[in-house]
Amino acid sequence: MTEVPVQGGGVPSRWAQFYALTKPRVVQLIVFCAVIGMALAVPGWPDAAQWQRMGAGALGIWLIAAAAAAFNCLVERRIDARMKRTSWRPTARGELSPTQALGFSVALCAAGALILLLWVNALTLWLTLATFVGYAIVYTVWLKPTTPQNIVIGGASGAMPPVLGWAAVQGSLGPEPWLLCLIIFLWTPPHFWALALYRADDYAKAGLPMLPVTHGNAFTRLQVFLYTWILLAATLLPYLMGMSGLLYLVAALALGLRFCWFGWRLWRRYDEALARRTFWFSIWYLALLFAALLIDHYVPIGIR
Ligand code: HEM
Ligand SMILES: CC(C)=CCC/C(C)=C/CC/C(C)=C/COP(=O)(O)OP(=O)(O)O
Numbered sequence: 091m092t093e094v095p096v097q098g099g100g101v102p103s104r105w106a107q108f109y110a111l112t113k114p115r116v117v118q119l120i121v122f123c124a125v126i127g128m129a130l131a132v133p134g135w136p137d138a139a140q141w142q143r144m145g146a147g148a149l150g151i152w153l154i155a156a157a158a159a160a161f162n163c164l165v166e167r168r169i170d171a172r173m174k175r176t177s178w179r180p181t182a183r184g185e186l187s188p189t190q191a192l193g194f195s196v197a198l199c200a201a202g203a204l205i206l207l208l209w210v211n212a213l214t215l216w217l218t219l220a221t222f223v224g225y226a227i228v229y230t231v232w233l234k235p236t237t238p239q240n241i242v243i244g245g246a247s248g249a250m251p252p253v254l255g256w257a258a259v260q261g262s263l264g265p266e267p268w269l270l271c272l273i274i275f276l277w278t279p280p281h282f283w284a285l286a287l288y289r290a291d292d293y294a295k296a297g298l299p300m301l302p303v304t305h306g307n308a309f310t311r312l313q314v315f316l317y318t319w320i321l322l323a324a325t326l327l328p329y330l331m332g333m334s335g336l337l338y339l340v341a342a343l344a345l346g347l348r349f350c351w352f353g354w355r356l357w358r359r360y361d362e363a364l365a366r367r368t369f370w371f372s373i374w375y376l377a378l379l380f381a382a383l384l385i386d387h388y389v390p391i392g393i394r
Contacts (some may be wrong), residue, residue, distance in 0.1 A: 093152075094141060096231070102180070107180035107185055107186055107255045108160075108180075108194055108349055109334065111119070111154075111159065111160040111163045111164075111179070111180065111186070111191060111390070112156035112157075112159050112160055112193075112198075113159035113162075114156075115116035116140060116159065117152060117155045117156050117159060117211045118375060119376065120151070120155050120248070120251045120382065121148055121151060121152045121155065121378060122161065122260075122377065123251040123255070123274065123376070123380050124148060124151045124252065124254050124255035125143065125144065125148050125251055126252065126255065126270075126380045126381075126383055126384050127251060127252030127253065127254065127255025127256045127267055127270060128143075128144045128147060128148070128255040128258055128259045129144075129255075129384055129387060130256070130262045130266065130267075130270075130333075130383060130384070130387055131255065131256040131258075131259040131267070132226065132259055135388075136370070137261075140259060142209065142212055143199065143209065143258060143259055144258065144259060146205050146206070146208075146209035146210050146258075147210045147214060147254070147255065147258030147259070148255075149202070149205055150202045150203070150205035150206035150209075150210060150214070150215075150218065150258075151202070151206075151214075151218055151251065151254050151255070151258070151347055152201055152202070152203030153198045153199070153205065154202035154203065154206075154218045154219070154220075154221070154222050155222075155251075156198050156202075156263035156323075157194075157195045157196070157197075157198035157199035157202065157222065158195075158199075158221070158222045158226045160194050160195040160198065161191075161192075161195040161222075161226040161230070162226055163181045163182075163191060163231045163393040164181055164188055164191035164192055164195065165181055165226070165230050165231060166181075166216070166230065167179070167181040167182050167188065167191075167261065168296075169181075169296045170182035171183070172295055172296045173234075173292040173293070173295065173296050174288075174292055175289060175292055178256050181191050185350075187238065189249045195226075199219075199222060199338045202218070203215060203219065205217075205382065206218060206258075206271060210258045211255045211257070211258070211261045213256040213261055213262070213263075214254055214261075215255045216248075217250065217253060217254055217257055217378075218254050221247045221250040221254065224244070224246060224247030224250070225244065225247040225248065226255060228243075228244065228247070229241075229243075229244030234298060235297075235299070236299065237299060238243055238301045238304040238305060239282075240299070240300075241278055241279065241300075242279055242324075245274075245275055245278030245279070245282075246271075246275055248274065249271045249272070249273075249274035249275040250271060250276055250318050251269050251274070252263045252271055252274070253267040253268065253270070253271050255267070255338070258378060259357035266331075266333050267331065269324075269327055269328060269331065270383075272324055272327075272380070273289075273321070273324050273325055273379070274376065276317060276320055276321040277321055277372065277375070277376055279313060279314070279317045279375070280317045280321065280349065280368070280372060281317050281372035283300075283301055283302070283310050283313060283314050283317075283367065284314055284352075284356070284366075284368040284369040284372060285365075285369040286300045286301060286302050286303075286310065286364045287302050287307060287310055287311065287360070287362075288358075288365045288366055288369075289313075290302040290303055290307065298368050301313065301340060306358075307311075307360055311356050312357055313354035314353050314356060314357070314368070315350075315354060315356065316353075317353075318346070318349045318350045318352070318353035319350055319353075320344075321349065322342075322346035322347070322349070322350055323348065324345075325342040325345075325346050325379065326339070326342060328342075328383065329342070329386075330379070334383060334386045334387070335386050335391050336391045337382065337385060337386040337389065337390075337391045338382050338383055338385075338386035341379065341382030341386075342363070342376065342382065345375050345378055345379055345382075348371070348375075349371065349372070349375050352364070352367070352368040353368070356368055362370075
């Protein structure tokens with residue numbers, strides 16, 4: 091969980107409170123995936139203009155993703171207050187008022203939109219704003235409180251970063267960024283349901299229909315296991331489509347089989363510590379898989 095830095099008196103500083111609303115570590119990984127989408131969109135080493143567009147794109151996407159996270163904290167302040175994991179959030183504790191959170195989210199979103207409009211391109215601006223709406227409104231307001239498939243459908247917005255990154259550099263889209271989007275889309279269920287397994291009581295208390303609450307622990311474990319295999323298959327596509335080389339293939343297989351191994355063990359027998367490890371592995375998995383795509387792009391080995 092993201093810790094809020096605390097000043098001498100035990101009260102987090104105002105800046106730390108606002109910063110915490112942006113779900114910093116989630117957004118860092120989102121921006122990382124977007125930046126890799128950008129790098130893959132440039133055939134060789136970026137020139138000066140491309141570097142500038144990449145920097146502005148990363149900043150704009152960062153600001154709008156942070157705005158979406160802050161908006162989520164605003165909408166969910168009462169739900170967050172009921173869950174142990176989220177009850178520390180400044181909006182849940184009433185340390186930041188709804189007006190302050192809304193003003194902060196609007197300011198971040200406007201700043202990000204302006205940067206994308208002035209220094210990147212209109213396609214990236216509209217796609218990033220659509221992603222904001224997808225997460226902050228469609229997922230948070232509509233899907234999350236109504237269906238256990240909330241994170242599957244809502245996961246589409248979390249999966250957008252490589253598409254945004256690609257659009258920022260090329261100003262158009264092709265099959266490659268959508269393939270990366272598919273990978274994050276299929277990664278989201280095992281990422282989230284591993285956590286939901288050991289946070290099921292929290293979700294039940296908050297009245298949220300997460301899969302372990304509505305369909306039980308065993309069914310959720312089966313879903314985690316199945317998704318790890320579907321994910322493994324999807325991660326082979328960049329190699330099979332000639333987008334990545336052997337280095338990526340080896341990384342995708344090694345990481346994917348490890349994720350399947352976590353899924354298999356979790357499915358066979360529930361163990362809370364194992365569910366926690368599966369969740370944390372999911373984060374390393376995505377970061378390393380995307381790092382492998384990047385390294386492979388600059389150090390191509392084998393047939394493409
Ligand atoms: C609908 C989609 C998603 C859902 C429901 C979801 C859910 C969650 C939840 C509930 C946590 C909090 C864990 C905690 O407080 O201990 C978390 C953590 C995290 N998620 Fe996701 N996630 C989603 C998509 C993503 C995406 C797209 C990324 C990045 C590309 C991501 C990266 C992370 C990271 C890095 C953390 C760890 C945060 C920390 O260290 O505090 N998640 N996720
Ligand atoms: C513009 C752009 C790139 C937007 C990205 C949107 C975004 C921040 C997606 C990440 C998904 C996320 C933080 C899910 C957390 O689930 P949750 O909200 O259910 O978790 P919680 O219970 O911790 O609030």
